[in-house]
Structure formats: structure tokens, C-alpha cells
Amino acid sequence: MTDTLGWRKKFGVIAPSTNTIVEPDFHTMAVRGVTSHMSRIHIRDRDLSSNEKMMHLLTQIGDEILFAIDRVMTAGIDYLIVATSAETFWEGIEGNRAFVRRLEDYTDLKVASGASACQAALEAFKVNKIGVITPYQPVVNEMIRRFFSDIGIEVVRLKELRCPTAISIAEVSEDDLRDHLQELDGDDVDCIVQVCTNLSMLRLADEAERWLGKPVIAINAATWWYALRHNDIQDRVYGCGRLLREF
Structure with missing residues (x-):
């Protein structure tokens, strides 16, 4: 059986619970037959006022990310988008590769990260x-x-x-x-x-x-573009930048 609305792909999306931008952005860039399904990483302390507070936020994400993935996996998703940026840039390119590999091994799905998407867009x-x-x-x-x-x-x-x-x-x-x-x-x-x-x-x-x-x-346009192209979906999206319109 095929999902009625997500008949091409069902994307699972994980993002911090404080994030109010990425979900409407992804809906703005939607293409027929592809649906996105949000799961939120619980952020208890929103303070980012110092390096130490920033690191504490990243620790919270690390502690909670797999729980968010577990929840969205119950929707029978086909692909996972990590809609949180900082973690994907950590420790450079090898850090991003290790981060993606960890989630792919955990879910047995392909994964889009913001850092991977930026690299592909610049290329x-x-x-x-x-x-x-x-x-x-x-x-x-x-x-x-x-x-x-x-x-x-x-x-x-x-x-x-x-x-x-x-x-x-x-x-x-x-x-x-x-x-x-x-x-x-x-x-x-x-x-x-x-x-x-x-x-x-x-x-x-x-x-x-x-x-x-x-x-x-x-980055939201780059990540959505990367997810589409990673799944051989070549639809062009207009009004969201050259990347989605031309590549």
C-alpha cells in the first residue's frame, strides 16, 4: 500500500522544539507526492547567551535526538532530515560524516544534514x-x-x-x-x-x-533541495532561491 499524500516519499524531520521556522519553510517548498513529518527534540533550557550556554543547548540536543527519531519513525518514513544546523558542522567534515553515519545506522534510512546540504549546494x-x-x-x-x-x-x-x-x-x-x-x-x-x-x-x-x-x-532551502535530489526527485521550486529553481 502507498501513502495517499506521500506517494513519492515521506520525509521525517527532526528539529529542536524551539524552532518555529523550518516547518513552515518546508511546507512552502512542498512538491506533490512528498510529505514532511516533524518530530521535535525537547529543549528545556533556551539560553544561548554565552559559549557555555550554547554548548549546553547542544548537549540537550544530543541527549534527546534519538527519542525524536524514534517518534517520527512510527510514521513509516522513507528518509530522515536533520533540521538542526550546529551539530552537523561539529568537528568539521569528519564530524558531519560521523554524525550522518550514526543516524543512518540507527534508522537504516538515508539522512540529510545541513552541513552535507551546504557542501552540495556550494559544489x-x-x-x-x-x-x-x-x-x-x-x-x-x-x-x-x-x-x-x-x-x-x-x-x-x-x-x-x-x-x-x-x-x-x-x-x-x-x-x-x-x-x-x-x-x-x-x-x-x-x-x-x-x-x-x-x-x-x-x-x-x-x-x-x-x-x-x-x-x-x-540552509532550509539547501537542505530541502538536497533531500529531494538525494531521492531522485527533480521537481523545480520557484520563489525559494536559484538552487531549487536551477539545479
């Missing part, structure tokens, strides 16, 4: 000098720099917003993000990458590509 655009916008504290941002360095990408500039809580990430306005994009831009930057699935950049990235004249990769 598609054939760029190697980027600006990065991140809401995280320096401890995570160093890991993001390390990951991109590992895959041969130079981070020319990085804008760290240092959002004080997990909730406040979703409250960063498009006006502020537009200013940050312009600050990151320059002739020495081929592409701008936004990380963190709770930072709302889907619509703005599509707009910014027109006035910056270069790719702007929103």
Missing part, C-alpha cells in the same frame, strides 16, 4: 569564497569555519549575531538580515551562506540573489 554553484551569516556564539562559528575549510571553501567574512536565546533567532527581522547581507557582500565573496534552521531567510535569500547578483544559500 553546484562552483564557488569557493563565501560570506556566512550565523546566529550562534563563537564556539559554534569556529566549527562552521572549520567545516568550510575542510571542504576547500574560504570564509572571507562571517557575521555572528549571537542571539541570546533559541527563540530569539526566529525574531531576527528581514530588515536586519538585509543589512547583514549587504555588510557581508563584496567583490571578494562569490556566495553568501546562511546557517541555522530557525533563522528566517528563505524568502529574503531569493530576493537578495537578484540585487546582489550572486547565490545566497538559505
Whole structure:
């Protein structure tokens, strides 16, 4: 028997319980016959105001992630999307590979991570000098720099917003993000990458590509694109950036 709505694929999605952006973003990018099913990683302490607090949040995710996976697996999903960014960049490319491998071994499913998606997107655009916008504290941002360095990408500039809580990430306005994009831009930057699935950049990235004249990769768009293409689903999605429209 085939699922009535998810007749092509049923994607399981795990995200922190504080995340209010990735679920509506994925619905915005939906294609016929592919459904996404959210399972939330319980976050008890939302404080991100220091490196230590940021690490505590990552510990919470590590402690809870398998429980979230167990819940979404009961829906009979075909594929797993990890809709939380920081963990996937940890310890560079080898850390991401180990993270993905652990979840694939646990679920016996293929897994999309934000770091894998960003790597594939940058390869598609054939760029190697980027600006990065991140809401995280320096401890995570160093890991993001390390990951991109590992895959041969130079981070020319990085804008760290240092959002004080997990909730406040979703409250960063498009006006502020537009200013940050312009600050990151320059002739020495081929592409701008936004990380963190709770930072709302889907619509703005599509707009910014027109006035910056270069790719702007929103991580939610990259992760959804990667999941579709990883499953041989070639549908084009419009209004969410060049990646989903052209590749």
C-alpha cells in the first residue's frame, strides 16, 4: 500500500522544539507526492547567551535526538532530515560524516544534514569564497569555519549575531538580515551562506540573489533541495532561491 499524500516519499524531520521556522519553510517548498513529518527534540533550557550556554543547548540536543527519531519513525518514513544546523558542522567534515553515519545506522534510512546540504549546494554553484551569516556564539562559528575549510571553501567574512536565546533567532527581522547581507557582500565573496534552521531567510535569500547578483544559500532551502535530489526527485521550486529553481 502507498501513502495517499506521500506517494513519492515521506520525509521525517527532526528539529529542536524551539524552532518555529523550518516547518513552515518546508511546507512552502512542498512538491506533490512528498510529505514532511516533524518530530521535535525537547529543549528545556533556551539560553544561548554565552559559549557555555550554547554548548549546553547542544548537549540537550544530543541527549534527546534519538527519542525524536524514534517518534517520527512510527510514521513509516522513507528518509530522515536533520533540521538542526550546529551539530552537523561539529568537528568539521569528519564530524558531519560521523554524525550522518550514526543516524543512518540507527534508522537504516538515508539522512540529510545541513552541513552535507551546504557542501552540495556550494559544489553546484562552483564557488569557493563565501560570506556566512550565523546566529550562534563563537564556539559554534569556529566549527562552521572549520567545516568550510575542510571542504576547500574560504570564509572571507562571517557575521555572528549571537542571539541570546533559541527563540530569539526566529525574531531576527528581514530588515536586519538585509543589512547583514549587504555588510557581508563584496567583490571578494562569490556566495553568501546562511546557517541555522530557525533563522528566517528563505524568502529574503531569493530576493537578495537578484540585487546582489550572486547565490545566497538559505540552509532550509539547501537542505530541502538536497533531500529531494538525494531521492531522485527533480521537481523545480520557484520563489525559494536559484538552487531549487536551477539545479
